[in-house]
Amino acid sequence: MHTDLVAALDIGxxxxxxxxxxxxxRILARAQRPTPAREDGDTVMAAVGAVIGDLAASPLWxxxxxxxxxxxxxxxASAGTVSPVNVPGWRDYPLVAQVRDAAGGLPVALIGDGVAITAAEHWQGAARGHDNALCMVVSTGVGGGLVLGGRLHPGPTGNAGHIGHISVDLDGDPCPCGARGCVERIASGPNIARRALENGWRPGPDGDTSAAAVAAAARAGDPVAVASFERAARALAAGIAATATLVEIDIAVIGGGVGKAGEVLFTPLRKAxxxxxxxxxxxxxxxxxxxxxxxxGLVGAxxxxxxGRTDAAVAGV
Incomplete structure (x- = not known):
């Protein structure tokens, strides 16, 4: 049988x-499980194994x-391990070896989720046809990845392009990563909402304090909500400009929940x-x-x- 498909896993x-x-x-078959993120590492891997098992039950497998x-x-990626911040049971967890075993010995390629979304946007999305691009995910955190010289550039460990932890405010708030004034500490969804609340914004009757609610308030003209998005936009602009100055990208693609805020974000971002x-x-x-x-995430994986199989750019990846 011709092996013309690949299996993809998007783990969050x-x-x-x-x-x-x-x-x-094109996605031809799907499977999904909730992540038992608060459980031990083997329990999380069992959920991954269940997803692989569901895919393996397909005649396409x-x-x-x-x-x-x-x-x-x-x-x-060099060690085949993962240590997701939001899955505490996995620290230096040998995910590549475990997935290889669960998938019957198939070769396995590992990249970070920001790099995966970059691969997807370059192959199928807004960065298609661009040889030098930064793609960002702005949601609960801020991640990213790079395309340089027409090829995905994950770096030796698979984390290159992690723009969320560029510092853009030398005297800024401490970031959980250990640095100060990181892009993520200012521009992620929870931090946009936190800043708005600290400065006097109040949610509507539904009590929704998400960044999406702040975006809706900003669209309606609430000055505190507008200011919180403008601050996020400046942080993103500073990080994007720093990246462009270093490696000469010609396009920055922004996805994730905050990226869906539309012109509330993009208008001040382009101005900044x-x-x-x-x-x-x-x-x-x-x-x-x-x-x-x-x-x-699936398309990028x-x-x-x-x-990994061809050791060459595939369809413009």
């Missing part, structure tokens, strides 16, 4: 999603030639970028919303598996 703190994906990025994993991080991206070679930098949606 809430759910473990799996799919069988073809070379055009015999056409799968490799497995790609996009995991919450940090990951260490003109203040930070001032050198001639970064002035033409485009900032656009992501296109691949909720399947981005599939891209990693395809690249």
């Amino acid at each position: 703190g809430t759910k473990i999603a799996g799919a069988l994906v073809d070379r055009e990025g 015999e056409r799968a030639g490799a497995v790609g994993i996009g995991s919450a991080g940090p990951v260490d 970028l003109t203040e930070f991206a001032t050198l001639s070679f970064v002035r033409r930098l485009a900032v656009v919303p992501a296109r691949t949606g909720t399947d981005a 599939a891209a990693a598996a395809l690249m």
Whole structure:
């Protein structure tokens, strides 16, 4: 049987999603389990194994030639291990070896979730056709990944492009990572909401204090909500400009829940970028919303598996 498909796993703190994906990025079969994030490592792996088992029950499984994993991080692709912040039972957990065993010995490629979404956006989404791109996930955290010279650039451990932990405020709040003034500490959804609440914004009758509720208030003209999104936009702009100055990207793609806020985020972000991206070679930098949606992690994990098998860019990955 021709192995023209790959299996993909998208592992996060809430759910473990799996799919069988073809070379055009189409999802042909799916499986999913909740992540038992508060349980021990073997219990979490059992949920991963159950997803793989569901995929293996498909008649398409015999056409799968490799497995790609996009995991919450940090990951260490060189060691095949993961230590997701939101899955405390996994610390230096040998995920690649465990998945290889569960998948009957298929080759396994591991990348971080930010890099996975970057792979998806370059293969199928807003960064398609761009040789040098930064793709970002702005949601509960802020992650990202890079495409340089037309190829995904995960770095030796699979974490390159992790823009959320660039410091953009030397005297800023301490970040859980140990540094100060990180992009994530200012621009993630929970931190946008925290800043708005600290400055006097109050939720509506439903009591919703999410970043989406702050975005709705900002669209309605609430000045505190607007200011919180403007602060986030400036932090993102500073991080994007720093990245562009270092490696000459020509597009920044923003996905994740906060990325869905629309012009409440993108209008002040593009304005702030003109203040930070001032050198001639970064002035033409485009900032656009992501296109691949909720399947981005799976599509990107599939891209990693395809690249691992061919050792070459696949379909523009």
